Amino acid sequence: DTPHSEEVATFLLWNLSGQLVGYQNYRPSAGKERMDNPTMMRYFSRSTNKALVVWGLEHLDPSKSDLYVVEGVFDAVKLQNLGYNAVATLTNNPKHLQNWLNSLPYRTIAVCDGDKAGEKLANSCDLAIHLQSDKDLGDMSYKEITCLIASFCV
Secondary structure (H helix, E strand, O other), X not given: OOOOOOOOEEEEEEOOOOOEEEXXXXXXXXXXXXXXXXXXXOEXXXXXXXXXXXEOHHHOOOOOXXXXXXXXXXXXXXXXXXXXXXXXXXXXXXXXXXXXXXXXXXXXXXXXXXXXXHHHHHOOOOEEEEOOOOOOHHHOOHHHHHHHHHHHOO
């Protein structure tokens, strides 16, 4: 399948029944441009179920009422490290996940990058936090993220 090396991080993707349904590879040394071999691109995902591919399901806490929805794994990890429920859609336009997101017992809150693509993510959730154009959740400190969530939830 995909060549692995020390320069690739692999994130496993699970469904709600606990079955492994795919993975996403992150290759930090690869450029952002499309390549002839998609497995060598910066981000490459493969799954058996294209309809429901998200990262972070195994970390959800059913006692919490909010679920933060973000584009990428690293953004979700930052939120999870702070104790929030978070999943990564692995895309900025998760309209194929709309029915699934609506069926969850959580208030879904999109945390959107401050660009056009972020607007698509916002349309898939109950609420949305829009970052400034020069901000990216992955680059923000834990303190900045905590303040952002606190100011949103007032």
